[in-house]
Amino acid sequence: MKHQRWFTTLALLGVLSLVAAACASDDDGGGGGGDGGVDCATVEFGCVEVSADEPITLGSLLSISGDTASLGTDSNHGIELAIDDLDDTLDGTPGQLLDHDVELQQEDDLCSAEGGQAGGTALANDPKIAAVIGTSCSSSALGVADKLLSDKGILLFSPSNTGPSLTAEDQHQPFYARTAHNDKIQGAIVAEFVFNELGLDTAATINDESPYAAGLAEAFRTNFEAAGGTITAVEQIDSGDQDFSALLRSIAEGNPGALYFPDFNPACALITKQAADIMPDAALLGSDGCLATEFFGTAGDAADGVYASSPDVTVFQGGDFYKNEFLPAYSEQFGTAPTSVFHAHAFDATNIVFDAIEAVAIQNDDGSLSIPRQALRDAVFDTSGYQGITGTITCTPTGDCATDVTIGIFQAPGWPVEGGDPNASAVYSDTKSLADVS
């Protein structure tokens, strides 16, 4: 019978496909010959080979499209400035590393696991990539991009991921590190601020459906309760909603002294506006997801007095370099003031990678370079006491390089972004290390 024949054919094909899978093993590109202590042909993960006239390729896996585009583009700018700075001047002309140009290959992490996989796969399978700066969103890294790249021995260095689980003992991937702070620290400092500085012992949290907000809100709650405060309400919203009045009324019922909503815009701005009407006496606090130009446009007058927690950029400005050279160069090259704070972390991360490449790259006689991957990773993880623009950087074995993090609480209109006051300083600032909060 015709059906029968088709069935057997299809079944055979099905079996064949599984057999073919067995044969489809991906072979790792081994490195070419190299000398100088590391044998690229046998060392685990091999080496990145850069021939004499080729550029060194750096990859980036950041959110460059969609609603979070400002986040990723900003970080890319930080990387580009680092490449510019290779010749020790921020003049718009890129410098060279070990006599090679540096090229940036940008991939989009789409702020989602799919984007992390798609972009991560693209970068992981490109033998030219020396290291990757990324991702922007924790959801694209966690269990996805970090694993994909670690399996190929490619360093994933994030300027932006703040989710605690990425560097937790049981979840950390060997080739993952970050210069962004661990949100446990931010949550702890905000809790302290609310409890001690503002003297409020009741608070409520509103997070959106992103892992970032959920994690940060939880960090806040844990620390707030540990300090002796009471959490009156824990609420979750959808970032696309516009009407939060019923929710805010419900929260107002519990009479919290403070409301912490570490969400993105425009939800953050809308909550601000509606809370100003419904709970005018409560202290309102957002986080770095809120700290963007968009906030002021939407929140209008209600913006005044709203706090936001964020890495303290004024610490960066403490050094002349950031204020007098970096920021002007940023404005000049990209036509705008920075749209988020993570460009600085990207700058530091890129420079650390450059230093590491310089340290471990094998310069062959023909002018080509061999960069052993494992050694590169080790060199980065060995970073200690590095003076970056975000502060002193020392990497822990689980990849948290921003070990001493200074979080500042800013009060609108004194927010250090376009639309606020780019030169504002924090009303409260504290430095904690990961050990303090774990």
Added chain:
Amino acid sequence: MNRVVKAGLAGGAVTIFLGLVGLIERFADLSLVGEQVTFSRLILVVAPFIVGYAVGRPRVEHGERRSITAREALLWGAVAGAVAGALVGVAAVAVDAFGVERVRAVFIQVTQGLIDFVTLGLEPPIVGAIGLTAISAVAGVLGGAMHVVPDRIRKPIVSAIATILALGFLQRVVPVAMAEIDLETDWLYTSAGLTWFGAAVIGGIAAGVSILKTWKGDVIRDAIRGTTTGSQIGVEGSAPRGGTSVLRTVILGGAAVGLFVLPLVVGSVVSERLGTVMVFILLGLGLNIVVGYAGLLDLGYVAFFAFGAYATGILTGGMLNSFEGITPPVIHADLSFYVALPIVVLLAAFVGMLIGAPVLRLRGDYLALVTLGLGEMVSVLVASPWLTPLVGGPAGMRDISDAAIGGISFRDPKNFYFLALAFVILALFVSRRLYRSRIGRAWTAMREDEQTADAMGISTTSYKLLAFAMGGAIGSIGGALFAVKIGSITPASFQVFVSLQVLGIVILGGLGSLPGVVVGALVLVGLPGILREFEEYSFLAYGAALVIVMLLRPQGLVPNVRRTRELQEEERAQDAWAAEKEQEAAVEGVST
């Protein structure tokens, strides 16, 4: 002439629209061939070209089919093209006069760079506008010329250009694939698109194939299909020949082999995209049963997708990404993927019936809304704090089984492709059998006229439930595979839009058509996956594609024959009405 001018204005409006939306500016640097043929330049001339082509088409006028003389085609093409270009030019000049920055305050994509580009970089802008008009007129003439030129010249040219453009767009994919099988790519691609030489070669090959098809098309088709065409035996049409042809077996065998060798050829990156396409094909096949076969308008298919993914996660030892670290969900099992899968499928079928039960008595649009709502409910639930102890809330789950068999991990994109392919083949097989069985016939009867089917004794209730159950089962397999592919799932992947996407795949491919689902998935999921630069415009294109396909070809790209007849009956009624309107207009025109 009126009609020609209107067409030109429409074309110009489209180009202005593309400029306002930012497509022109964004891809000013994307060169397709050499450095001269950039995407933006292509956009500028595409609209006049298409408009020129459209006005040259033979039309129905006064009830008669009227063909266009060569002179008319070229002339009208020129006029239409010129009008299109003029409109854009005028707009650019106006913006320039008014002040680019002031316009930019409203339409953020209108930059000085855009205006300069549109006015061809000439000063003052009015000169550029005139230049643009001239170029558009030429494009329009070429469009009209498509009707004038005889087939045997036109087809190879179109073939060549289409192939060149396609390869130009695929400039990120094809060189990688070629490198994977150790072919030299320098002659074909540079870092900026195709080389002129490469383009010429490709164009030549495409034209050659096209010529071959025209000459010997019949012969080749016969060889493939095992038929004999009229030209050979002196009668109209084709008739089957006895036995199967060798050529046919070879080609099919070759295609099958190609399918299996594909990941090895195209590399991990494209394999990963293909893996996603496979998952969506699976989803499309499931929805095809519900919407295509049974005619039940389900807009909430994401529910099954999410269910399959999360259920697989829970049953195969997935862990929750909680704040303290990894924690197991409250319901938790550590089964092998292949043991968990049947459980998931059965549960999904059951859930399908649960969802189907309350909506059984609803018709069409109500059903659509309710299923949409149910889909949205599921999206909300998997992210909600309430269900966080079970599914992980916003942070989602991780460490889902990689469905390994004897050491082969299916998380590797190349391996995953095969796993997904196996299930797709299974689903195709099941769909086909269902369609041809009594169940399929009952569904068709139900779909075409429910009351009559009811009266004939077909239990619409049971069959509807069955449709939901089967659709749910297949959809959940898609979800399970998705979970295996990425290993981590978050609620962000299970939004309402996925339902719309899968619906689009089924509709675009052709309702009830199995090859259509495959084509639909390739176009709607594969293309955006490969043309990643256009990511931001994918929704826009998607929306436009849906509208255009529904207007021009509602039976889809690879239609199911029976359904086409259904739709065509409607079309005939509609055509009759349209023809009537035209006659009326003509009569009025005559009498005024």
Added chain:
Amino acid sequence: MADREGGVARVADVRMSRFERLPWRRIILLILSIGLITLTIIGSVATLSKPPGEGGYSGATWAGFVVDGISQGAIYALIAIGYTLVYGILRMINFAHGEVMMTGAFAGFFFAAAYAESGFLNRHPITAMLIVTLAALIVSMIVAVLLERIAYRPLRNAPRLVPLITAIGASLFIQNAFRGFFGPQARGFPRPDILIGNVELFGLEIPKVRILVVVVGLVCMVLLQGFVARTRTGRSMRAVAQDREIASLMGIDVNRVIMITFAVGGILAGIAAVLFATTFEQVRFDMGFKVGIAAFTAAVLGGIGSIGGAVLGGFLLGLLQAIGPALILSGFGIPSPFALKDAFTFLVLVLVLVYRPGGLLGTGEQEKV
């Protein structure tokens, strides 16, 4: 003849599904009803019995919920009318109606922003807002009419699925076109000073803007009802809605009437857009999508095809969204009940449709197509 009829009936009887023969359906429905009512009562009682601040709510808060619900409901009602009008005439869901509203909102925004900057908005708020609303409703009307001409008219005789897909496509297209034109960020919509703040009414503090929304909404609904019931065009609309062919035979220009229907829907959506933008002080390219679905839900809830149904459905939905999670879900101790707001609303919709497939004000029976 009687014999044969009887014979057919009996054969059909025998072949009728077991499902339909047993009173299973009734039993299930009964159990369902009892279960739901019980759950609702338990939830509500639990919430109401808790003191304010510990899961319960004070009277002022309840009042606040109600006010929010009514005001939001007015907006839903205006948009729902648009859906219901189109459905009544064409039996099709205009999925893109939410986007029609969004376009009006943007149009109004540009005017409002300009006026705010020049100070005109606060010097002559009424005139300014009128102009803003006019701009919004004109644009919405134009978009609605264009939509009908380009995307829906050619498909008027197509099977139901086709225009639905087209509508979905149009919705996506318009949304993303506006995203391309004006950017993905939300823009702040200015609110004139006179609308800022609360007013005291019946001992409650009610935001001024919410009152305005309800008042304007009600006025529009009344005007519309008058238009449809009394004017000739209105009568034509009803005629075409009832039977298109016969209406055309009676000399009614069906195309024109359909165009007017879309236009009216567009106008209402434009007004709703300004009301919405003023309440939330924001416009965004995707603001239409969720509101659109909610409004459509409202229309179906109330009984699609009937204007009264749309109005009832709108207010009911607004109230449900505001009160439902607070009243019922929090009683069960569900964490973050407001996160389930949408899920709750849809559950209600499904339940209503189970019992009354035509919606609340529908005939109680699904129309047989």
